[in-house]
Amino acid sequence: MTKRRSLAHLSDLHIGAGRKTEARAIALSQLLMDTNVDHVVVTGDITNRGRRDELERFRRIFAPWISEGKLTAVPGNHDCLGDSIDAEIMCGPRVVVKESPGLYLVLVNSTGPHNRSLVKGHGMLTPADIEDVSGALAGAPAGSLVVALLHHHVLPLPGENVIERLFSWVGWPYANELDAGQALLEAIAGRCDLVLHGHRHEPVSFTLHEDRPRPLKVCNAGSSTALGGVRVFTHRAGHVVGIPGWLFVGDGAQVERERKGKTEPAQVLVPELR
DSSP states (O other), X not given: OOOOEEEEEEXXXXXXXXXXXXXXXXXXXXXXXXXXXXXXXXXXXXXXXXOHHHHHHHHHHTHHHHHTTOEEEEOOGGGGSTTOTHHHHSOSSSEEEEEETTEEEEEEOOOOGGGGSSSOOOOOOOHHHHHHHHHHHTTOOTTSEEEEEOSSOSSOOOOSSHHHHHHHHTTOOSSSOOTTHHHHHHHHTTTOSEEEXXXXXXXXXXXXXXXXXXXXXXXXXXXXXXXXXXXXXXXXXXEEOSOOEEEEOTTHHHHHHHTTTSSSOOOXXXXXXX
């Protein structure tokens, strides 16, 4: 029988934002090791101000995962600030493929030149990007979970604070970060299982095409360090098994209780994945 594997989705760590943020990142890395997660993906805003020392701290915290090739990351708009370390997070083309046991990961760099701005953090997705994603999916092997990774959200989501709502009101694209998000979803329908992203700090998930043989689940991780938690998918032979669960560290469970009634309520805790 094909082995059951696990995939953890982190995002918006904002390493460099403060001691509590870094302590949460350290605790999350340790928790994922303690629960024997097979692979970790990080969908952008790894750093808070795009500084090289922030990226180095991230690499030290997640060294066990990086050294074994069990961590995959794409950049976010915050990683384009400062030293512009986005190219060090994801080198080369804007769309690349990475394969790991049981996984076929399509990495999409959704940042743009405007992402060096502190206020215009919206994403960029070009027709060429979508064509490249479509081409990458053509090479997905049978029996692997096919996952698209990018930072910015592909479906409209509301602003999360007064500033964002104000910017949206004056015409900056906060609610719909990627104008071509719907086009991407249409291009990958029936050929991809998960779209994982970040950017919004509150977690939310959607399931599209539930009436089709291959539904598409779109999940935002939220800010993993702010939440003190991480969503974990269990998969086998190219299919997600059961309902994705959440792991929390330290006071993360209390943070989740305080979030009750917001976008996505807590799902089951996962004390052990094997």
